[in-house]
Amino acid sequence: MKVTTWNINGVKARLESALAYLRQESPDVICLQEIKSQTEAFPAAVFEELGYQCAIHGQKGFNGVAILSKLPLEEVRTGLPGNDEDMQSRFIEAVISVPSGIVKVASIYAPNGNPVATEKFPYKLGWLERLHAHFRDLLAEEVPFVMAGDYNIIPEPMDAKRPAAWTSDALFQPESRAAYRRMLSDGLTDAIRLCHPGPGVYTFWDYQAGAFQKDDGIRIDHLLLSPQATDRLRAAGVDRFTRGWEKPSDHVPAWVELDV
DNA sequence: ATGGCGCGTCAAACGCGA
Numbered sequence: 001m002k003v004t005t006w007n008i009n010g011v012k013a014r015l016e017s018a019l020a021y022l023r024q025e026s027p028d029v030i031c032l033q034e035i036k037s038q039t040e041a042f043p044a045a046v047f048e049e050l051g052y053q054c055a056i057h058g059q060k061g062f063n064g065v066a067i068l069s070k071l072p073l074e075e076v077r078t079g080l081p082g083n084d085e086d087m088q089s090r091f092i093e094a095v096i097s098v099p100s101g102i103v104k105v106a107s108i109y110a111p112n113g114n115p116v117a118t119e120k121f122p123y124k125l126g127w128l129e130r131l132h133a134h135f136r137d138l139l140a141e142e143v144p145f146v147m148a149g150d151y152n153i154i155p156e157p158m159d160a161k162r163p164a165a166w167t168s169d170a171l172f173q174p175e176s177r178a179a180y181r182r183m184l185s186d187g188l189t190d191a192i193r194l195c196h197p198g199p200g201v202y203t204f205w206d207y208q209a210g211a212f213q214k215d216d217g218i219r220i221d222h223l224l225l226s227p228q229a230t231d232r233l234r235a236a237g238v239d240r241f242t243r244g245w246e247k248p249s250d251h252v253p254a255w256v257e258l259d260v
Numbered sequence: 261a262t263g264g265c266g267c268g269t270c271a272a273a274c275g276c277g278a
Contacts, residue, residue, distance in 0.1 A: 009266075009267070013267060034267090036267065061269065062275085062276070091267090112276085112277060112278060114276095170278085204278070206277095207278095209262090215275080250265085250278080
């Protein structure tokens, strides 16, 4: 079972790329972020033609997440628990049926948090706390789950080509990094890091300044696995080739392969 | 050394991202 995550930066702008990617790589499940589409406007029919069921949590203009699955998709939940005031569409999860039972999959789009001196940064940290509280509940269920998405966190200096350039950025603040570490110390595994322990593994390159040509990237898209999912982890990777396609997203897909 | 983009909204700039 292959589970992929991809911040596509607009599902309408990226429709041809997304379809090309799915035809080529054929993941069983793909978690999308920044669909920038209302739920009703999501082009579900074209994905269904490729054999995917769609669970969508959109909003007007910004944000928006989705899970597309070739395997039976059940018990869809939208919205991160813990704050009824939060209207931003950044979380969706579903139960996926697999031969050995179930796998829970969440598509998450954590807040960027910039500028740090504004209310955006505490919103980011609060959101991450809510995410942590939610998966702590899931851990108690002792089921395999994958929380995949754009965490907007550079975990370590080795996850940036130029870490010094990010020191004042919300993505690399000590508080952001600490929130990520707490999730790992609480039992989740960073699958990409486990399978690729060295530096130079990036998932995002800015559109500006020829960042991709200079490989001036950062690793901010992550797949965090529960212990039961980690037991089944066969491989993980990043598909950086899509960044070289016409009209690319600034993020590339990252994936895990699980024995299920 | 610096700055260099792109999407969506909406019809010209602007909010937002990272």
